[in-house]
Amino acid sequence: MSAPSCLRCLVRPSAGVTVSSLPRSSPLAVARAAPFSTTTANLRPKKEVQTGGAPKGHVRSGKMLQLGKFKKGKAGDRGRTPAPGERKAYRKRITLSNDNAIPVPWLTDLGPADLANPANTARIMALPTEVQDQLRASEAFKPTQCWGMFRKPAVLVRKETIDMANRMQNAADKRHTLRLVVSGDKLTGKSLMVLQAMAHAHLNNWVVIHIPEVQELTTACTEYAPIPNTDPVQYMQPVYVLKLLQAIRRANEGVLSKILTVSAHPELSQSMPPNTPLLALAGAAKEPDAAWPVFQALWSELTAQGANRPPILLSADGLAHMMKVSDYRSPAFDLIHSHDLALVRLFADALGGGLRLPSGGAVIAATTRSNAPRTPSMELALAQREAEANKGLGGPSSSGAVEVPQRDPFFRGYDDRVEAVLRSVQVLRVRGVDKLEARALMEYWAASGMLRATVDEKAVTEKWALSGGGVPGEMERAALLTARI
């Protein structure tokens, strides 16, 4: 042992570190790196520690008293930790087929006119493969729905479906806009109605723009920025809009590639001469900064006057989030109303009738019951529209019974902007299925091998009654998602 090197690094020969493990070869280099350092452990290169056989861990390991209560759990090898976002992706992943399920021979694919044909009431029909891809691209399927149990995704054609599809078709034929809010109790199939509307639109070559969860827009979880030269100030959400553009592009590839632009868009960074396919325009945004101008250009092209455009379906799920004050803050730290967010404003204008779709189409929004903020104005407006519609239908006998609800004069939480939007919408209330439809559902489940029971009138009535009068989600719980298989 050389005395100078030991003195220089002030190491005590006994303390855990053997002197032989110290870097003898180049004491000068050590001294140069940190001349006054007393932390020899940091100075040592790691390889030499291992070769020197120095003990790891605490200096007094083995001599310390470890009480059972404070003993650390075994830090076993837990393998690779999941990357950011991976666990959420696993949770949200959507499976659309189950190879164990028995293929149902009588299942037919949906055709363009099938959802509007009353002869198909209470029939299960499969979604064609290309429509599946389109719906998947615009995130119409949700992880809580039971798509993963059957051989291929199929939907029940209900009376409400046919009603809605006919309304859509009428609006498109007359170049009007159907403005519809799908409302109903929990698990009655409101999101499925929107999905069926989208399927109908895709089958008839409409352009479909779908906002899968409105809460992503208004709960302040995506970036926002003020749009210059707007008064009152509006805000764009570039990251979300970029995602939406990509979804629109993938979902409407066939339709958009056939439509050509009518005007040049000088405000875009890329040059877009007239007669470019809209698909190229939709793909022009590569990064969030360019997304909002590109979306505006795309929208102006889709709603261009005089050009022959296909009908447009604007759909959204979770309307209540759109009808509240958002969680975003302005620079003055005031809360921003959702209708000041540009994308939400576009949807709300279309729903309220302020924004006309020249080639016709539909604006369909579904409410949610489980994850919805309280929106008294929306609830009141929907109740009013429904009562008005019932009054119109009922005639003299029921007009006395149906009373249009009015504002509570002692409550001040109402929102005029929301009521203005919902002043003239149609409301489609979705209820439980009737027994014929329930029977169709259960026969499909049984034919797929997922329900191991005889489907007769007794079984259907039993499940129908158990599910609160045929609420389809509850029927699934009672018959499919049970431990009593």
Next chain:
Amino acid sequence: MPPRLNFWSACRALSVRTRALAQRPQPGPATLARGLADNTSSRLPPHDRSGALPPSMLPANEQPTSPENEAALNQLRLIEYGLSPLDPAVEGHKYGLPELPLPTDKHTKHRYDAVIQQITRLLMKDGKLAKAQRDMAMILNYLRTSPPPRLDPSKPLLPGAPPAHHLPLDPVLYLGLAIDSVAPLVKIRGFKGMAGGGKSLDVPMPLRARQRRRTAFLWILDVVNRKPSKGSGRTMFPHRVAEEIVAVVEGRSGVWDRRTQVHKLGTANRANLNNEYVKGKL
């Protein structure tokens, strides 16, 4: 209100009425005229003017029109003769009476399969049975949607097990088969101080079916609790359990080794069953 005793009510009591009254009897002219003293015009109902009686007050001489009515009348006649034409299993019940004795799964407390019931309770934490039941439903759902297991011939399942591709469509059977196949037949019971020198004497003891299942599932739960979960959310725990069930059926699970170990120990110590002390205790 007491029934009015008059000639027509006596007639009504005699007649056989198979249908409910279509309408209430017409109120008498006096009732109608009440309070209308100034009104000099006649207010009598039209049939009174013609002198005929209201149809509901006439004796039932009309012919039964529908076959149901005919059948009902026939039954009434049979009752009159002292016969009992009504079959309680058919009449008066929309879906018939349940067959007796009731099958066990019709009982509220025994509505699930025995294995499912036991294992749901083993899954339960903090007394939250409903959550355990939801977890169990998710486990079964996972088994239904996962691909058919590839069986390992070195880790044979119970004899008589169906082929692998039948299993996912019957998840209850799948789960029960996995647990019963990996369940140990014996447990080792130590008799203190009997082996000499203060050592305990290991004696193999047979287990009942419920005990065997419990042991096997606790072993499976041990493995599951040590596994990291891949995703997040409420499906994670049931999916981990279900993955381990699949691993058991495919012979990949470490639970098989525990079973082999217990069985080896039992075989090695079976001579201890002849120990005098142990014999007396058993």
